[in-house]
Amino acid sequence: MGYQWNFAPVFEHADALLYGAVGTLRIFAICLVLGLSFGLVVGLMRYSRRRLLNWPATAFVEFFRNTPVLVQILWFYFALPMLVPFEISPLMAAALGISLNSAAFSAEIFRGGIQSIEPGQWEASRALGMTGLQAMRRIILPQAIRRMLPALTNRAIEIFKMSTLASAVAYVELLQQGKLIASLNFNPIEVYTVIALAFFLFLYPLVRATYALERQMARSDSGGD
Amino acid sequence: MYRWDFAPVLANADLLLQGLVNTLAVTGTALAFGIPLGLALALARLSGRRLLAWPAGFVIEFFRTTPPLVQLFWFFFALPVLIRVEMTPFMASALTFSIQSSAFFAEVFRGGIVSVERGQWEASRALGMTPSQSMRRIILPQAVKRMIPAFMERAIELMKTTTLVAIVSYADLLYQANEIAQKTFRPLEVFTVVAGIYFVVILMISLLARRLERRLAVSGESTVH
Amino acid sequence: MTQPLLNITGLHKSFGTQQVLRNIDLAVQPGERIAILGASGSGKSTFLRCLNFMETPSAGSIELGGRMLGSEGRNGARVYAEKELTQLRQRVGMVFQQFNLFPHMTAIGNVMEGLRTVKGVAPAAARERAMAELSRVGLADHAEQYPARLSGGQKQRVAIARALAMDPELLLFDEPTSALDPELVGEVLGVIRSLAEEGRTMLLVTHELGFAYHVATRVLFIADGEIHEAGTPDEVVKHPQRERTRAFLARHREFSL
Numbered sequence: 266m267g268y269q270w271n272f273a274p275v276f277e278h279a280d281a282l283l284y285g286a287v288g289t290l291r292i293f294a295i296c297l298v299l300g301l302s303f304g305l306v307v308g309l310m311r312y313s314r315r316r317l318l319n320w321p322a323t324a325f326v327e328f329f330r331n332t333p334v335l336v337q338i339l340w341f342y343f344a345l346p347m348l349v350p351f352e353i354s355p356l357m358a359a360a361l362g363i364s365l366n367s368a369a370f371s372a373e374i375f376r377g378g379i380q381s382i383e384p385g386q387w388e389a390s391r392a393l394g395m396t397g398l399q400a401m402r403r404i405i406l407p408q409a410i411r412r413m414l415p416a417l418t419n420r421a422i423e424i425f426k427m428s429t430l431a432s433a434v435a436y437v438e439l440l441q442q443g444k445l446i447a448s449l450n451f452n453p454i455e456v457y458t459v460i461a462l463a464f465f466l467f468l469y470p471l472v473r474a475t476y477a478l479e480r481q482m483a484r485s486d487s488g489g490d
Numbered sequence: 491m492y493r494w495d496f497a498p499v500l501a502n503a504d505l506l507l508q509g510l511v512n513t514l515a516v517t518g519t520a521l522a523f524g525i526p527l528g529l530a531l532a533l534a535r536l537s538g539r540r541l542l543a544w545p546a547g548f549v550i551e552f553f554r555t556t557p558p559l560v561q562l563f564w565f566f567f568a569l570p571v572l573i574r575v576e577m578t579p580f581m582a583s584a585l586t587f588s589i590q591s592s593a594f595f596a597e598v599f600r601g602g603i604v605s606v607e608r609g610q611w612e613a614s615r616a617l618g619m620t621p622s623q624s625m626r627r628i629i630l631p632q633a634v635k636r637m638i639p640a641f642m643e644r645a646i647e648l649m650k651t652t653t654l655v656a657i658v659s660y661a662d663l664l665y666q667a668n669e670i671a672q673k674t675f676r677p678l679e680v681f682t683v684v685a686g687i688y689f690v691v692i693l694m695i696s697l698l699a700r701r702l703e704r705r706l707a708v709s710g711e712s713t714v715h
Numbered sequence: 716m717t718q719p720l721l722n723i724t725g726l727h728k729s730f731g732t733q734q735v736l737r738n739i740d741l742a743v744q745p746g747e748r749i750a751i752l753g754a755s756g757s758g759k760s761t762f763l764r765c766l767n768f769m770e771t772p773s774a775g776s777i778e779l780g781g782r783m784l785g786s787e788g789r790n791g792a793r794v795y796a797e798k799e800l801t802q803l804r805q806r807v808g809m810v811f812q813q814f815n816l817f818p819h820m821t822a823i824g825n826v827m828e829g830l831r832t833v834k835g836v837a838p839a840a841a842r843e844r845a846m847a848e849l850s851r852v853g854l855a856d857h858a859e860q861y862p863a864r865l866s867g868g869q870k871q872r873v874a875i876a877r878a879l880a881m882d883p884e885l886l887l888f889d890e891p892t893s894a895l896d897p898e899l900v901g902e903v904l905g906v907i908r909s910l911a912e913e914g915r916t917m918l919l920v921t922h923e924l925g926f927a928y929h930v931a932t933r934v935l936f937i938a939d940g941e942i943h944e945a946g947t948p949d950e951v952v953k954h955p956q957r958e959r960t961r962a963f964l965a966r967h968r969e970f971s972l
């Protein structure tokens with residue numbers, strides 16, 4: 266009995282894993298930027314009372330929140346090429362799926378954050394003569410973002426975890442490289458253990474930071490202003 | 491201009507149905523094990539005994555922080571080698587998502603339990619109840635009611651996450667879609683229909699959840715005193 | 716002199732470095748009704764809560780019915796077993812300022828809960844007993860209501876019935892009317908007065924000076940976690956000897972008595 270653990274072959278392929286890690290970071294960065302910025306746009310559209318803005322934004326959010334992200338990625342990879350005249354690379358498909366999914370979720374965070382600001386803040390900025398846009402940019406958003414910070418950090422962590430799904434369309438990231446090494450060396454235990462630990466060690470500090478932010482928000486909220 | 495043709499999808503409706511049944515089976519199994527396990531983890535974490543709280547905390551944090559696909563690979567490829575048992579895709583999937591969802595349910599339970607006012611503990615303890623009687627009779631019934639929205643949200647997330655099982659060739663809805671797409675050369679129609687199926691099923695569950703919440707909110711037995 | 720029902724010696728309680736109660740000695744005879752007065756933050760609630768071990772005393776000992784509670788632990792402090800405490804709490808009932816009714820149970824469910832879960836009384840017998848207690852507090856016709864549907868005064872009366880159902884030898888009231896609208900105070904005080912007339916032993920923290928004066932057999936004035944002055948209602952409320960007691964009463968008499 267007793268499995269003989271041997272991590273040496275994993276570390277022999279450290280360069281391959283590192284290459285994968287770079288791929289993970291690349292798609293994470295792309296999806297984080299696209300997801301959150303598009304999410305802000307959609308969130309503002311959702312907040313708007315104009316039907317022409319509100320309606321499509323709502324449909325977008327509902328659709329992307331209520332379908333699995335892996336289905337979205339596969340749709341972009343296998344289905345979309347039928348409709349567009351150019352190649353869809355694994356990175357494009359995965360980044361599209363993850364970014365749009367994250368945009369839908371963060372849109373709700375942005376909308377909720379904006380709605381949570383007391384009407385008095387709007388009134389005070391309008392009373393100073395600010396336009397709606399100025400009030401939003403200078404007064405409302407800065408306060409809302411502070412409140413949303415824990416939820417947004419949480420979203421970022423989710424995006425990082427989702428990046429592994431890109432391996433399903435053979436995008437080269439950490440898990441994909443792990444698969445490769447495991448199949449070459451027949452050592453799935455060590456490889457997947459190392460990868461799981463790598464994700465945990467990288468993400469857990471972020472998770473703790475989110476907890477700390479949440480606590481800080483809870484304190485400053487109960488302290489009143 | 492692309493010519494849509496849904497006939498090949500319809501011709502394989504039985505496969506899709508079978509896939510949907512399998513998706514529901516793995517979701518249901520994970521819920522059936524994940525909820526009680528989550529309650530146990532939450533109680534252990536809240537027990538105040540380090541020997542219980544610490545390992546429970548680690549399991550919860552680890553499974554919430556690492557990507558589910560990495561977990562699934564570990565349980566599917568690594569665990570069978572480690573404990574020398576055959577692991578079917580269903581077993582690996584059910585195991586992974588039972589534990590993964592239990593980590594999330596544990597936090598839902600914990601949040602619900604700590605949200606119950608201290609006075610409720612005190613009143614039950616003042617009557618002479620033991621801590622476990624207080625928990626069972628007074629705290630949990632109130633906590634569970636408050637947890638229902640978070641609970642439904644987690645269940646829906648779980649259902650979406652189970653699409654990952656397709657990657658280890660468990661014949662869920664997404665897996666069937668991929669098969670049919672390859673067979674019929676109609677990926678656009680197949681993946682669009684499957685995305686639609688997920689959307690409808692998940693939306694229905696969301697709507698049901700919202701109805702349930704409203705029903706509970708208007709019932710005379712409210713949580714305010 | 717008969718044996719005291721409750722005998723407290725050298726009671727101390729600290730939260731961290733803050734000393735909240737110091738060196739409290741008190742013997743409660745069966746049938747005594749002790750009103751506890753004192754400014755907010757003086758330690759009145761903490762004192763009551765030490766008596767049913769909602770808070771564990773930092774030092775000192777408590778005897779109930781002649782038996783010393785807890786056992787000598789290391790470094791001198793007493794340790795209390797869970798089982799001993801649940802038994803003690805069945806003998807000492809508590810009524811809270813915020814009622815703390817169980818919102819997911821009806822009024823009668825609240826009153827039955829201790830009987831069923833703690834005492835293991837059969838459902839029919841528990842229901843009958845609970846109904847009797849609800850009738851005593853004048854709420855028989857509200858038995859099936861959930862707490863959310865009751866007024867503050869009704870809630871507090873249910874809470875009193877809940878405590879009474881356990882047949883406690885001693886009742887602790889922690890400002891039972893402070894969370895009530897003024898017009899609802901009377902109905903709760905009325906119930907407590909009727910319990911006094913039955914000769915029940917009780918400790919009552921209150922700001923209702925007039926009620927304390929008329930119903931209590933003894934009054935304690937607590938300041939800075941100590942019993943600053945004690946005596947009959949006449950002595951403490953009408954003819955206080957110490958300056959702080961006088962100042963406290965002067966401030967409170969403006970709106971009661």
Ligand SMILES: Nc1ncnc2c1ncn2[C@@H]1O[C@H](COP(=O)(O)OP(=O)(O)O)[C@@H](O)[C@H]1O
Binds near residue numbers: 753756758
């Ligand atoms: N659980 C606790 N932790 C820390 N400090 C407490 C706690 N309970 C009470 N205190 C402190 O003890 C002091 C006495 O409180 P309390 O007994 O509630 O006073 P009273 O009932 O006379 O208003 C206060 O300073 C209060 O802040």
Ligand SMILES: [Mg+2]
Binds near residue numbers: 759760890
């Ligand atoms: Mg108090």
